[in-house]
Amino acid sequence: MVDQKVHEIILASIQKPVVGEAGKTGSWSRFKPKIDLDKCSVVKMNKDVCHFCWLYCPEPIISRTIPPKINYEYCKGCGICAEVCPPKAIKMVEESEL
Amino acid sequence: MADKVKLYDIPEEEFLLPGNRMCAGCGLSLIYRTALKALGPNTIITVPASCLTVLHGMQGFTSVDKISVLNTPFATVAASASGIEAALEAMGKDDKVTCVAFAGDGGTTDIGIQGLSGAAERRTNFIYACYDNEAYMNTGVQRSGSTPYGSFTTTTPIYGKTEHKKNMPKILEAHDIPYVATSCAAYPLDIYAKFKRAKEIKGTKYIHILSPCPPGWGFSTKDTIKMGKLAVETGFWPLYEIENGKFSLSTPSKRLLDPAKRKPIVEYLSTQKRFNRLSNEQIEEYKRYINQSWEYIKSKNLTTQLL
Numbered sequence: 001m002v003d004q005k006v007h008e009i010i011l012a013s014i015q016k017p018v019v020g021e022a023g024k025t026g027s028w029s030r031f032k033p034k035i036d037l038d039k040c041s042v043v044k045m046n047k048d049v050c051h052f053c054w055l056y057c058p059e060p061i062i063s064r065t066i067p068p069k070i071n072y073e074y075c076k077g078c079g080i081c082a083e084v085c086p087p088k089a090i091k092m093v094e095e096s097e098l
Numbered sequence: 099m100a101d102k103v104k105l106y107d108i109p110e111e112e113f114l115l116p117g118n119r120m121c122a123g124c125g126l127s128l129i130y131r132t133a134l135k136a137l138g139p140n141t142i143i144t145v146p147a148s149c150l151t152v153l154h155g156m157q158g159f160t161s162v163d164k165i166s167v168l169n170t171p172f173a174t175v176a177a178s179a180s181g182i183e184a185a186l187e188a189m190g191k192d193d194k195v196t197c198v199a200f201a202g203d204g205g206t207t208d209i210g211i212q213g214l215s216g217a218a219e220r221r222t223n224f225i226y227a228c229y230d231n232e233a234y235m236n237t238g239v240q241r242s243g244s245t246p247y248g249s250f251t252t253t254t255p256i257y258g259k260t261e262h263k264k265n266m267p268k269i270l271e272a273h274d275i276p277y278v279a280t281s282c283a284a285y286p287l288d289i290y291a292k293f294k295r296a297k298e299i300k301g302t303k304y305i306h307i308l309s310p311c312p313p314g315w316g317f318s319t320k321d322t323i324k325m326g327k328l329a330v331e332t333g334f335w336p337l338y339e340i341e342n343g344k345f346s347l348s349t350p351s352k353r354l355l356d357p358a359k360r361k362p363i364v365e366y367l368s369t370q371k372r373f374n375r376l377s378n379e380q381i382e383e384y385k386r387y388i389n390q391s392w393e394y395i396k397s398k399n400l401t402t403q404l405l
């Protein structure tokens with residue numbers, strides 16, 4: 001029965017994938033990115049032309065859609081998207097101004 | 099040579115889940131997210147103690163979806179990859195499943211080097227990816243073999259590290275493995291292309307990726323991409339790949355063969371807190387070091403063109 005026990009121990013160490021393993025990481029920063037849809041080139045041309053925010057975001061929280069959508073619940077507010085946005089359509093604002 | 103990749107060639111499917119434990123603006127998070135997209139779901143990843151262990155979560159739950167990950171002790175990452183690869187070969191699945199070892203610079207240049215050298219010598223069919231944040235960041239910024247000259251960590255003298263960074267890609271190149279490449283977190287398309295290429299080649303593949311670390315290097319979280327781009331544009335971190343001995347510079351670094359096109363190194367050094375104690379002599383030493391490393395690259399480039 002030793003084998004059975006070893007098997008059980010290995011199974012017990014398997015980890016389950018979950019969203020929000022570290023909690024709601026959206027609470028880590030006061031500042032959140034806000035997309036100005038009038039400036040965003042994807043929205044303006046209504047086709048897939050840019051999506052730098054989606055590419056450079058370290059987290060999978062910006063969608064590659066028109067217009068790009070941000071998951072504020074888990075956005076850590078690093079501000080990379082605002083830096084890399086070519087038409088400077090993304091601004092970091094206080095959470096209350098969203 | 100890796101094919102050119104456009105933004106919309108990268109799949110939308112995500113393997114990293116939101117709400118993980120990585121710091122805001124982490125370069126590694128971006129590297130891992132892009133690399134997993136290139137590797138696809140049929141991948142087994144082995145990870146030593148590093149920031150990546152933090153990403154993989156506490157007991158019971160993890161932030162990585164659809165991919166098998168094995169957490170191993172510090173020195174054994176390449177050895178465990180060899181074991182996984184041997185098992186895959188025995189089951190006849192080594193064509194379908196990619197085995198990847200993902201380690202930090204401490205786990206590669208200091209602690210894991212003998213395992214990696216052994217695996218490369220045995221010609222194990224796996225990808226070894228080293229993300230280089232230039233210190234032991236997970237445990238609170240201690241000096242590693244990959245920490246650059248003059249950089250301040252908690253275990254260096256007051257005027258910073260007195261030695262230059264260990265050139266790991268050059269060591270792996272000496273093992274005569276089929277693929278060696280360097281990349282940087284600020285160029286996700288380059289990372290994607292190189293992982294895609296490495297996946298197609300049989301044998302030991304080594305990819306060394308510079309990963310800017312906001313808390314460890316001392317810069318604002320929004321500047322991660324800027325720091326990575328500066329490291330490449332100043333010539334401090336050349337991007338290249340060596341496939342079967344054939345050397346080729348990657349697009350962002352190609353024009354830097356001309357020293358006039360390189361940005362001054364001070365631009366890179368002055369924007370990070372870890373370098374704020376650098377003296378003028380140390381900056382001069384940096385300029386000499388960069389010129390010397392580019393002389394080597396120039397000679398490599400020339401021999402490949404003659405071949």
